Amino acid sequence: MTAGGAAAEPLVHIEDFRMDFGDTTVIRNLSFDVQAGETFGFLGSNGSGKTTTLRALLGIYQPTSGVLHIDGKPFEPGDGTRLGYLPEERGLYKKEPVLDVMVYFGRLKGLGKSQARSWSLAYLERVQLADKATMTLDKLSSGQQQKVQLGVTIMNDPELLILDEPTKGFDPVNRRLLMDIIEEHKRGGATVIMVTHQMEEVERLCDRVVLLKDGTSRAYGTVADVQDQFGGTVYRLSYAGDQVLPSSTLYDVVRQGGGRAELVPRPGGNEAAVLRELVAAGLPVSGFTTSRVSLEEIFIQVYGEQHAAGRV
Numbered sequence: 001m002t003a004g005g006a007a008a009e010p011l012v013h014i015e016d017f018r019m020d021f022g023d024t025t026v027i028r029n030l031s032f033d034v035q036a037g038e039t040f041g042f043l044g045s046n047g048s049g050k051t052t053t054l055r056a057l058l059g060i061y062q063p064t065s066g067v068l069h070i071d072g073k074p075f076e077p078g079d080g081t082r083l084g085y086l087p088e089e090r091g092l093y094k095k096e097p098v099l100d101v102m103v104y105f106g107r108l109k110g111l112g113k114s115q116a117r118s119w120s121l122a123y124l125e126r127v128q129l130a131d132k133a134t135m136t137l138d139k140l141s142s143g144q145q146q147k148v149q150l151g152v153t154i155m156n157d158p159e160l161l162i163l164d165e166p167t168k169g170f171d172p173v174n175r176r177l178l179m180d181i182i183e184e185h186k187r188g189g190a191t192v193i194m195v196t197h198q199m200e201e202v203e204r205l206c207d208r209v210v211l212l213k214d215g216t217s218r219a220y221g222t223v224a225d226v227q228d229q230f231g232g233t234v235y236r237l238s239y240a241g242d243q244v245l246p247s248s249t250l251y252d253v254v255r256q257g258g259g260r261a262e263l264v265p266r267p268g269g270n271e272a273a274v275l276r277e278l279v280a281a282g283l284p285v286s287g288f289t290t291s292r293v294s295l296e297e298i299f300i301q302v303y304g305e306q307h308a309a310g311r312v
């Protein structure tokens with residue numbers, strides 16, 4: 001792997017990536033880098049092209065055009081960087097016992113049999129599945145199966161961990177556990193690329209992010225950079241009644257209902273100007289506070305109100 005340092009090549013380099021399926025272009029002009037050692041959030045609404053990009057990066061899809069490099073070259077399995085990939089579509093041998101499956105994959109990844117076995121037993125203990133070690137996978141719940149799959153993904157101590165929605169379907173306690181495990185890999189020096197729809201995970205773990213919309217980059221940088229690109233602040237408003245806020249050139253409404261609203265200011269939309277406009281429009285404002293815009297609010301602003309009510 002390339003050594004660290006100011007002039008170091010990025011571990012992952014994507015430049016002008018384009019992907020067509022038949023007549024449909026699903027990714028265009030996509031460029032971003034992931035530096036060695038960082039945790040990178042790959043964000044975007046459903047169907048925006050995240051999984052397609054990861055598949056092209058790993059050579060599963062042939063890109064229509066552009067550069068997709070890991071450590072300075074197109075990825076070849078078994079060649080250089082130690083990779084752990086958790087694909088979006090999960091799938092292990094469901095009729096085999098959990099421990100046997102883990103040991104099998106451990107051996108494929110170059111671990112000795114006893115090393116793979118002891119690692120797997122310790123992992124199963126940690127994720128509270130020790131009592132399932134001899135059960136076949138199809139007897140486990142889907143969240144439990146996902147824990148096994150994450151174990152298989154990280155058991156070769158990857159230098160580059162690519163996780164496509166690692167906590168999908170987990171309850172909050174298990175999500176926290178999984179985040180802790182990913183954070184340990186990050187602290188151990190691994191580079192992590194993570195697709196997730198959980199913005200609090202991104203704020204907790206990610207050094208930088210790219211936000212995809214319709215196959216192209218909508219925002220790219222540190223979480224703070226992206227917050228700044230979207231005005232940096234959000235106004236939280238409470239008011240009597242449940243009326244719809246007037247549209248305005250001074251702000252975008254990212255959420256409203258039940259006498260509360262969140263507004264992201266546009267240029268010229270300072271607190272005083274926005275408040276004056278709302279009051280002039282007859283809105284009985286009872287509270288108005290300013291805070292840093294969250295990634296979730298940015299996400300809603302980018303992808304539209306239709307996502308606000310449901311899971312994106």
Ligand SMILES: Nc1ncnc2c1ncn2[C@@H]1O[C@H](COP(=O)(O)OP(=O)(O)OP(=O)(O)O)[C@@H](O)[C@H]1O
Nearest residue numbers: 021026044045046047048049050051052053088312
């Ligand atoms: N093999 C394929 N053939 C044709 N279209 C495809 C293929 N794979 C993906 N697509 C299309 O490419 C677009 C992007 O899909 P992709 O799975 O990359 O989105 P995503 O951002 O990962 O979405 P999600 O958050 O829902 O997982 C979608 O419109 C999808 O239908």
